[in-house]
Amino acid sequence: MLSDPDVLAELAGEARPDPVVALAQGAPRLGDVPANVDRHLELIAQAAERGADLVVFPELSLTGYFLKDLVADSAVRLEGKEISALARASRAVDCVVGCILEGDDHRLHNAAVYLSRGEVVHVHRKVYLPTYGLFDEARYLAAGDRFRAFTMPLPSARAHREWRAGILICEDLWHPTSPAVLARDGVDVVICPSASPGRGVGSGAELGTAQSYDVMTRTYAQLLTTYVVYCNRVGYEDGVGFWGGSRVVGPDGEIRGEPASREEAMPLHRLERGALRRARIANPMLRDERHDVVDAEMRRLRRRSRM
Template sequence: MVLESREHDAGSATAPGIGGRRDEPRPPLRVALAQVAPRLDLVTNLERHLDLIQTARHNEAQLLVFPELSLTGYLLEDLVPEVALRAGSLQLASLAKAAGGMDIVLGCILESDDVRFYNAALYISAGRIAHVHRKVYLPTYGLFDEHRYMAAGDCFRRFDIGADSGASSWPAGILICEDMWHPSAAVQLARQGVDVFICPSASPGRGVTDDHGLGTARSYDAMTRTYAQLFTAYVVYCNRVGYEDGVYFWGGSRVVGPDGSVLAAAQERDEELLYCELDRAAVRRARVAYPLLRDERHDVNDAESDRIRNRRARA
């Protein structure tokens, strides 16, 4: 009986069937998205952040993401230098302390030593600012006037969520609102191997003609799903709500999985704390099915960029 069994099972008795290897299960990343309505008042917003940090910690979130300029509000104009924070400020220290073992991404005006004001998203982990993304694309057209008041960042850099906590980390990158409208930004992060795009946003709603909801909501729906699918990565999009000077911020925060499907979505208009678990196996499955990142021809891209740049230089 034993021999017969060995004959039928050509190879090892432990060889797996379809489905392949068995990995040590890796824990998911529990993310919370704080779809809030910031006021144009730093003190009120700081208190609100502290409250939500407590709630998210209580609900065992490992990462809490706030919208763009969550600490200050958006339509700041001349308030920019008045609400700006230095990296070592007491306000940021109090948030880092409150977060404890949970990581947070929040938005503020960050003032540099040489007195530049950045629209920044800070990744705070293990009690310190572990990564800063300064918004590169400052919209200065239509209702936007960011470049009048702020300095632009100059890079998109990967950082690792959970790198300090000892758990397995998640390579991530941040795109703030308008950064998303420039696909080269997402490409640069994807090239650095990110599995998660974190996208804090303060997107004003406009376009109310009879065509399935807000025009801006449709744009972000398309972008978040497309980015997730093309880069086979998670997109964590956290947009604010509320009204400022008659401008409506529509919300619609969401997590899109690496296959482009919407996994969790907040309501439009109202405040909400949305939770979603990111599963690393989903990233692997998407990249097995669609090896787009493997097949990306960076050499072609680089060579063509060089050629175009050189031709421009000669012109």
């Protein structure tokens, strides 16, 4: 333990090469992928210039959200020119971009793609497709079938330690088992690109949806002692406003700085290894998690549901 370079650095009070994440809270043009790719390239360049090691874009940042039949028209492929252009840009800074991803089987997924050093590092396909109220995703999209942690390359950060991340897209976060699975898979950061439509304007100075995300992001961060990086979009589509509020929540459950407003913005936040360490030593829920008990109970419930 004491030979750990981070710990030694921390003990020595040295500045550690912790990564800086940029939240690219913007408003895409609905269904205009070329215009949105150009905007991504501008923002990625700006983020790199400002010293970011990772730039996170909102859900469906290459297409916009309420696409309806534009879903098929706006799909991209991992080896297609759009992702290739963004991958080239990721030589300067890692990035997470949102898109409609078409596979060889022509299924269309709501996906977030992690790019670094010119390569696709990880793809998350949204598992929970909301199809109720104002949402209609399962009509147009195929659902993903996995939550997986991965190591963020973060080459520009030259971090001594690996940073493990997992991606959950918007509605995925409303199912507490999703971040719980990622926590068990060893993530330090839950990255959540989102396109959350604002609604609920009762008294309380904040939208109902914003309050819900405030509770979720802070609760998961604190209970799982991980960072939660939440990037929501802004702007309006067919009268529906998206509320922004992008934020980084620390592993103590506290929001770092202020959440972003409803305007376009690209705030930067540093992820601190020391904060993770302190949170996990002070509140060692991850250490004490009883995977054996959970697994046994899950097996019992599976047996029951088969009966």
